[in-house]
Amino acid sequence: MKAIVFDRCGDPEEVLQVRDVPAPEPGPGQVRVRMLASPINPSDLLYIRGIYGKPPPLPATPGFEGVGVVEASGGGLLARRVMGKRVAVLTRGIGSWQEYTVVPARQAIPVPADLPVEQAATFFVNPASALVMTQNVLRVPRGAWLLQTAAGSALGRMIIRLGKHNGFRTMNVVRRREQGEELLRLGGDAVICSGDESIPGRALALTSGAGVPFAIDAVGGKTASDAVLALGANGRMLVYGTLSMEPMSIDPRVLMVNHKTVEGFWLSEWAARQNVVTMLLLIRRIRQLLQAGVLTSDIGATFGLDQIKEAVKQAALPGRQGKVLLKIAST
16 A cells, blocks of 8 residues: 655655555454545644654654545454444554554544545544633633634634634634734634734733633744733633744743633543543534534645645645645545
8 A cells, every 4th residue: 555654753845755565454443444535734744843742653654633434344343333434533653644544443433424525534633622622621601702823724713613603702813914804704703913913912902901711822932922911810721732833931920910821732632531421422512513514624735645745845834725635545
């Protein structure tokens, strides 16, 4: 089979190769999935660079999620239940950028037949992050403000739609004014353009001096530091990304006064701490909101495995519109 492989960490355009490798065989409790499509997420690019969580075991195949069809089973009740079905897969440490992958049967999630393959490929990482951060961790109530950085990203747009659906208000930080106007048309309640205005100044103005009760940050550096200054009394901020690759700088007194908190969030670690019932309820909720159009992903350019260098180059472009997708097979 064809697989995308890297032997050393580094610039994805330089280190990724297309190789012919043996197709994997499923062990007990596992299934083999013929992959149809997989997105290129920011976490994938960081993983290839060796700066996302634990270093990858080299040689490695990237790709944390995707969609495919279960074609073989290593045995077990769960494996038998998904045989022949189209499934969204979680492939951390195994890789989805290949024609076949092997995953534990519990990580093969059947998806509705009417769900387009592009949406099924992006079933988990962004939708689950949006839901878990806002509903399970922060528990943002109706009417409350949520400030988010990187608001023009696929996840940011998803949170805007989720805010409209669940009744919380989004304060969206962008770098360019024209991008902010687009997010307002999408349903964002307010925009802060960091290129020409102060994040905390504008946030305080929008909240009549109270500050925001909730914030999420994917950028780090000065943007994240400014977002902390926008928090009100008992405000909480989740940090879930490091797009700037720069550290935050926070005066301890900012956190001490009025009891503000900054917490890290990593979806895979959160999921590992949950019980089966919680995860089943999360998956059911994602299905419902995908079918309702709330947690859908905007899809941009699509590439084949043989076009991997062009694909990762496109995925890394700042201001890119839509998620870049690897189309691995047609049916």
